[in-house]
Amino acid sequence: MPASKASNFKIIFRSIFRRAENLIFLLKDTLSPRNFIYFACVVVAITCSFAVIILKSFAHNIFLWANDINGFLKLPYINSVLPIVGILLTVFVVRNFLGNSLEKGSSKVLYAVARKGGIVPKKQMYAQIITSSLTVGLGGSAGLESPIVITGAAFGSNFAQKYHLSQKDRILLLACGVAAGIGAAFNAPIAGVLFAIEVVLTDISIAAFIPIIISAATGALISTVFLSRDTLLNFEQILKFDYHNTPFYILLGILAGVASIYHARTFERIEKFFGTFKNKGYRRALFGAVILAILIFFFPTLFGEGYESIKTLSSKNPSILLDNTILEKFKSNDWVLLAFVGVTMLLKVFATGLTIGSGGNGGNFAPSLFVGSYLGFVVAKTVNLLNITHHLPIANFTVVGMAGILSGLFHAPLTAIFLIGEITGGYNLMVPLMIVSSISYAVSKQFEKHSMEVKALAAKGEVFTSDKDKNILQSIDFYNLVLQNYITLNIESSMENVVEIFSTTAQKIIPILDEQKNLIGIIDFEEVKAIIVNPFRVKFMSIGEIMSQPKELLLFEDKPEKIMKSFETTKASILPVIYKGKYFGFLTKIDILESYRQRLKEMIIE
Numbered sequence: 001m002p003a004s005k006a007s008n009f010k011i012i013f014r015s016i017f018r019r020a021e022n023l024i025f026l027l028k029d030t031l032s033p034r035n036f037i038y039f040a041c042v043v044v045a046i047t048c049s050f051a052v053i054i055l056k057s058f059a060h061n062i063f064l065w066a067n068d069i070n071g072f073l074k075l076p077y078i079n080s081v082l083p084i085v086g087i088l089l090t091v092f093v094v095r096n097f098l099g100n101s102l103e104k105g106s107s108k109v110l111y112a113v114a115r116k117g118g119i120v121p122k123k124q125m126y127a128q129i130i131t132s133s134l135t136v137g138l139g140g141s142a143g144l145e146s147p148i149v150i151t152g153a154a155f156g157s158n159f160a161q162k163y164h165l166s167q168k169d170r171i172l173l174l175a176c177g178v179a180a181g182i183g184a185a186f187n188a189p190i191a192g193v194l195f196a197i198e199v200v201l202t203d204i205s206i207a208a209f210i211p212i213i214i215s216a217a218t219g220a221l222i223s224t225v226f227l228s229r230d231t232l233l234n235f236e237q238i239l240k241f242d243y244h245n246t247p248f249y250i251l252l253g254i255l256a257g258v259a260s261i262y263h264a265r266t267f268e269r270i271e272k273f274f275g276t277f278k279n280k281g282y283r284r285a286l287f288g289a290v291i292l293a294i295l296i297f298f299f300p301t302l303f304g305e306g307y308e309s310i311k312t313l314s315s316k317n318p319s320i321l322l323d324n325t326i327l328e329k330f331k332s333n334d335w336v337l338l339a340f341v342g343v344t345m346l347l348k349v350f351a352t353g354l355t356i357g358s359g360g361n362g363g364n365f366a367p368s369l370f371v372g373s374y375l376g377f378v379v380a381k382t383v384n385l386l387n388i389t390h391h392l393p394i395a396n397f398t399v400v401g402m403a404g405i406l407s408g409l410f411h412a413p414l415t416a417i418f419l420i421g422e423i424t425g426g427y428n429l430m431v432p433l434m435i436v437s438s439i440s441y442a443v444s445k446q447f448e449k450h451s452m453e454v455k456a457l458a459a460k461g462e463v464f465t466s467d468k469d470k471n472i473l474q475s476i477d478f479y480n481l482v483l484q485n486y487i488t489l490n491i492e493s494s495m496e497n498v499v500e501i502f503s504t505t506a507q508k509i510i511p512i513l514d515e516q517k518n519l520i521g522i523i524d525f526e527e528v529k530a531i532i533v534n535p536f537r538v539k540f541m542s543i544g545e546i547m548s549q550p551k552e553l554l555l556f557e558d559k560p561e562k563i564m565k566s567f568e569t570t571k572a573s574i575l576p577v578i579y580k581g582k583y584f585g586f587l588t589k590i591d592i593l594e595s596y597r598q599r600l601k602e603m604i605i606e
Contacts, residue, residue, distance in 0.1 A: 045180035045215040048152040049222035052184040059137040060231040080293035086138025087289040091359040106149040107453040118171035124154035135360035141351035146363020152177030180219030191419035192216035253436040257443025260408025264452040270353030288358020306370040314398040345374035376401025407437035408444035411451035484585035519583040521547035
């Protein structure tokens, strides 16, 4: 495009954009606050949905192109080369265009809700789309859903910031973007709503459901209109539930819980391993990408999101998975197929860990569905090959297994149940979905207190999204609550000074410091009031005689939970704060509770 035409295009685009902004500001002034939120949630949902369409279409078309090449050459080496290119390109973009930093994982959204009032950086509106399309689109073994969640949250958050909405509305629109993203990615609006509420938000009123529902429905509608059905994860010809198979669904639920724990802990170890790399640029990327390429060479179904292989697994001819592999000549052997699927299932977490840890961008949502489907296939196929009972419906176990791993990894059983219900086109499997999801969740929760997305943040004490009280405490800036204007005395000061402070100020505690500003004691008015009203005792007593030690010292770096525990165990209403070994000020329980009340008022979405 000539420079003049490009310049004209930019001018026209900016003009249209400014007019749209002015129109939205006009609507904000004209509409009631509630009606403007309804309008805003639709706008956020539409923009987020088109981002999903770009991501999903790119990833799907690259997958088809790679498989066409393989089908022609009969060698899977192209599938191995593309992920290396994708991860290296992702690192290049991050280093040169994104300030060498990129927030990965939906846990960043949870952190934004719990600690930042729903504020998500503006660059997340495009950074996730670019990097995840390069990583996953070119075969990185991860999912697009986490980038979609962050992108949707960024659209909602920045729309609210742009039009000066309150914190409550900002968090609500953030959730609307998340719901629209999940709704569009799977054409599953109910799952979008439940994910936003079950994972992102934990304390909302019934009225807040309406904007989230509108957003999820809009996302699903846009997806239906503009996104090819082949691009979406969907299933047909699913059989009905047979109650005779209940014991095997219970077994699947238990195994799904165990597999969820294995996946979460293994992924965590891989992340820590890559975190030890001194050179976190291209060398780390190349190291991880090459190992990933080797895995994909031997197990081609690890390429990309893996949704196509999930569909194949639930079809009538799952042996197609062995095409273009070194085991292709054993396609007719069911035991070989079973072993291939089982090993692939166990290796998926390594492939995902290598993809993300080496510098690529993606998430664990799609891998959880991948592992779940493979686990369901392994359980049903094993039972059938061993003739333990009548023939189990492999397709049913394949899709129900997805709900089990999703529930176990993300601690989101409702999302898992309704997502699989929606993508299978009905709720005939509702009972086994409930059985497997609930059992998997219970098993995983027994050994992992937090979901895999929250665990790392919870370990640092940064976020407890499932605990409202801790969320609010984490959001309070305790530094600003410390009272530093207390009049201090030293051990040589006179009792008249003490009397003067208590009689002329509202101060009820006097800190006693030495020459180095170390706190050596305090004088509590409640403890000495009988002394200071007696002139004789005031004249002949010293500060050292009436000084006492504080019930406990608070350190400036103490976490909120420890501070509140100190107040509870000592029954004190005020405690001194020490910073780098020196006296810093006092913190009162009433100030903390007042700040808590204000934050609670701001955070509850009505």
